[in-house]
Amino acid sequence: MSKQGLQNQKNLPLKKKVREFFWGAWFMQANWNYERQMNTAFMYGMSNTIDRIYDDPSEDEKRKAAYRRSLEFFNITPQFGAFTLGLAAAMEEEYAEHPDTFDPKMIGAVKTALMGPLSGIGDSLFQGTIRVIAMSIGISLAQQGSILGPIIAMIISIATSAPITWYAGKIGYVKGQEFLEQLTKSNIMDKLMYACSVAGLMVIGAMVASLVNITTPLAMGDALQVQSVLDSILPKMIPLTLTGIMFWIAKKGVKPMVVIVCCFVIGLILNYFGILAV
Amino acid sequence: MFLLQCIGVGLISVFCILDSRILGRLNFERPLITCTMVGILLGDVQTGLLVGAQMEMVTLGMMSIGASGVDMNMGSIVGCALVIMTGTNIEMALTVAVPMTVLSNILGMISSIVRIQFTHMCDNYVEASNYKMARVVHSIYGPILYSLFNFIPVFLTVYFGADVVNAITEVVPEWVNNGVSLGANIISFYGFALLLSTMVNKNNVIFFFVGFVISAYSGLGLTAMAVISIVCAFLLYQLRYQDKPTGTTKAVESQIDPDYDELEDLDN
Numbered sequence: 289m290s291k292q293g294l295q296n297q298k299n300l301p302l303k304k305k306v307r308e309f310f311w312g313a314w315f316m317q318a319n320w321n322y323e324r325q326m327n328t329a330f331m332y333g334m335s336n337t338i339d340r341i342y343d344d345p346s347e348d349e350k351r352k353a354a355y356r357r358s359l360e361f362f363n364i365t366p367q368f369g370a371f372t373l374g375l376a377a378a379m380e381e382e383y384a385e386h387p388d389t390f391d392p393k394m395i396g397a398v399k400t401a402l403m404g405p406l407s408g409i410g411d412s413l414f415q416g417t418i419r420v421i422a423m424s425i426g427i428s429l430a431q432q433g434s435i436l437g438p439i440i441a442m443i444i445s446i447a448t449s450a451p452i453t454w455y456a457g458k459i460g461y462v463k464g465q466e467f468l469e470q471l472t473k474s475n476i477m478d479k480l481m482y483a484c485s486v487a488g489l490m491v492i493g494a495m496v497a498s499l500v501n502i503t504t505p506l507a508m509g510d511a512l513q514v515q516s517v518l519d520s521i522l523p524k525m526i527p528l529t530l531t532g533i534m535f536w537i538a539k540k541g542v543k544p545m546v547v548i549v550c551c552f553v554i555g556l557i558l559n560y561f562g563i564l565a566v
Numbered sequence: 567m568f569l570l571q572c573i574g575v576g577l578i579s580v581f582c583i584l585d586s587r588i589l590g591r592l593n594f595e596r597p598l599i600t601c602t603m604v605g606i607l608l609g610d611v612q613t614g615l616l617v618g619a620q621m622e623m624v625t626l627g628m629m630s631i632g633a634s635g636v637d638m639n640m641g642s643i644v645g646c647a648l649v650i651m652t653g654t655n656i657e658m659a660l661t662v663a664v665p666m667t668v669l670s671n672i673l674g675m676i677s678s679i680v681r682i683q684f685t686h687m688c689d690n691y692v693e694a695s696n697y698k699m700a701r702v703v704h705s706i707y708g709p710i711l712y713s714l715f716n717f718i719p720v721f722l723t724v725y726f727g728a729d730v731v732n733a734i735t736e737v738v739p740e741w742v743n744n745g746v747s748l749g750a751n752i753i754s755f756y757g758f759a760l761l762l763s764t765m766v767n768k769n770n771v772i773f774f775f776v777g778f779v780i781s782a783y784s785g786l787g788l789t790a791m792a793v794i795s796i797v798c799a800f801l802l803y804q805l806r807y808q809d810k811p812t813g814t815t816k817a818v819e820s821q822i823d824p825d826y827d828e829l830e831d832l833d834n
Contacts, residue, residue: 314590319688319708321681328688328704335701348695355692355700366590416765419593421792423622426598428788430619433612437619438602445593453590479807483799485770490795492762493777494788499623500754524782530752534759544628545671547756548664555749560741566751 293347294384297340302458305377306370308336309457313370325363330399333373334358334380341384353392354380360396364403365410367453372402374460375468402468409477409484417488418448424495496531497524505565526564569725574607575647576721580713582639587709597621597642601659604643608650617646617659624660624750627757637674640720641666647724654735657747662731669719677715684708773798 312333319328338358342351364372376395383390426441459467471477504526506514518525537547558564578600585594593599598618605614621642628638641663649659684703691700766774776798781791 315588315705316590318587318712319681319684319704320587320678321685322678323682323685328685328700328708331688331692332701332704335697339697351697352692352695355697359689359692366586369590412765414591416761419596420626420761421796422593423596423598423626424788425792427619427622427626430598430602430615430622433615435602435611435615437615438599441596441598442593449590449592479803482770482806483803485765486773486802487795487799488765489762489770489773490777490780490798491788491792492758492765493774493779494781494786494791494795495626496755496758497778497781498786498788498791500751502748502751522782524778527755528778528782530755531758531762534756535762538756538759538763544756544760545664545668548753551752551756552661552664552746552749555747555752556742556745559745559748564748565744566748 293341293343294381296343297337297381297384300340302462305337305461306374306454306457309333309370309373309377309461310453312373313366313368313453313457316364316366316369324359324361326369327359327362329369330360330362330373330376331355331358333369334376337377337380341380357392357396360399362399362403363407365407365414367414367449368406368410368456370453370457371406371460371464372399374457374462375402375464378461378464398465398468405477409480412481412484412488414449417484418445420488420491420495424491424499427499496527500527502526502530502564502566505562571608571647571651572721572725575604575643575724576717578603578607579640579643579716579720582643583712583716584709587712588705595639597625597639597646600639600643601646604646605650608647610650613650613656614646617649617656618642620656620750621645621659621663623754624757626754627759627761637670638663638667640670640716644720644723644727648727648731651724651728652731652735654731655743655747657743657750658731658735660750660753661746662727666719666723669723670716673715673719677711680711681708684711 312329315332316326316329318332320326321328335355335358338351338354342348342354358376362372376399379390379395379398383392383395422441422444425444426437429437429440431437501524503515504518522528534547581603582595582600585592598621601618601621602611602614605611605618608614621638625638625642642659644666645659645662648654648662649656652658684707687707688700688703691697691703762774777791777795780786780794786794
């Protein structure tokens with residue numbers, strides 16, 4: 289019976305299992321599709337676990353059912369995908385051990401429940417905060433002509449992404465459900481979101497003020513230069529205003545390609561009449 | 567030699583797409599990194615860095631979540647390669663990148679249709695108990711498809727694009743160049759605004775202004791500001807949560823209410 293396969297799965301060193309979750313997570317988008325998004329990726333991440341548990345040929349039906357379960361709709365921030373993979377693997381083990389009392393539908397339910405919150409925090413953390421900080425440091429060094437810019441940006445990205453993926457997989461497998469309960473109790477998601485938004489937003493503010501400087505050459509003789517008047521009130525006022533206008537446009541949901549093309553046209557006009565300049 | 571260079575640029579674009587496909591989006595795909603690689607490949611690191619910084623600024627706000635959003639990564643690679651090959655000004659990179667982005671979006675739609683077929687292949691292999699092939703479809707077919715759909719257009723555009731860019735540069739007058747350059751810089755603000763709109767709400771918009779004001783008045787660079795912002799995040803986190811472990815739940819909940827108009831705070 290199935291006990292042999294389950295034993296093999298349980299006896300496998302933790303490190304090896306976490307390694308599978310890790311690569312399963314990094315391969316999350318290898319076959320992204322409109323129908324079920326990252327479904328084949330989840331299957332890929334789970335396949336080794338399923339194969340080990342149901343390695344006996346007589347259990348092919350159970351194995352197939354487990355594969356089918358893992359091919360349902362799925363979508364997540366890749367790094368946190370490891371957590372879900374780990375948790376689902378632990379639940380598959382539990383199901384194999386108690387096939388009568390454990391409802392396999394639970395696995396799909398937990399998976400689905402995790403997608404939204406984990407993606408929300410994951411995208412804010414990786415794309416909204418870590419990427420922004422890494423790249424803005426990289427940009428400012430690269431603008432000075434230093435190759436260190438891209439190198440430091442990558443070091444920051446890898447040094448956060450890799451360990452987080454690894455530990456997400458480990459925690460998900462070892463104490464996934466316990467961890468989930470703690471999460472909801474201690475509100476850690478909201479706390480993390482708060483810290484991310486403070487750091488991320490401050491850097492975005494600094495980016496507006498320091499990365500691109502657009503000024504106005506408008507003047508009435510030597511007596512009144514508009515730019516120096518603006519500077520004496522609030523430096524970088526024009527960049528701030530432009531960001532405000534763009535924010536409004538972004539909120540209106542105008543298509544990005546339209547905005548990009550319009551920017552070129554507006555740039556040509558404003559530059560021709562000497563209203564704005566770089 | 568030229569052919570080899572074009573192939574090299576194509577391979578960089580493959581590496582770029584595979585970053586988010588099989589490396590969990592480590593940021594190798596970002597223009598800052600890929601343009602530097604193009605610069606190294608074509609023997610002009612300085613231009614690569616400058617184009618990379620310029621393109622990165624413009625696109626920093628454009629998050630690519632799943633398939634939505636515009637992805638100018640391919641366009642940046644092509645733009646950077648053509649700027650270095652033809653020796654024109656770096657703003658030309660963006661002018662090239664925009665049509666390239668439209669093209670790669672169309673190609674992306676086509677390849678996504680193929681990937682739906684891949685998903686059905688996976689289903690069928692599982693039904694036929696051929697689990698190994700189901701894995702292969704995901705881990706090998708998928709990445710290969712992505713690679714081809716990036717390599718071929720990038721290679722062809724770089725191979726045939728240099729003459730076009732040269733012809734354009736010769737006939738374009740000075741004021742158009744300056745205007746394009748201004749336009750490119752205005753796009754950067756669109757990027758900032760997009761980024762802002764994914765994170766900001768009524769309660770935290772103040773941090774955007776704090777970052778802006780400190781940087782505008784002090785002239786501190788971004789590296790300094792990044793460190794300051796991380797310190798502030800830790801500090802505020804402690805003030806908010808460490809001292810009073812209970813009783814803050816309600817305040818936090820009201821913070822994530824999505825039904826408000828952020829614009830009211832951003833009128834300027």
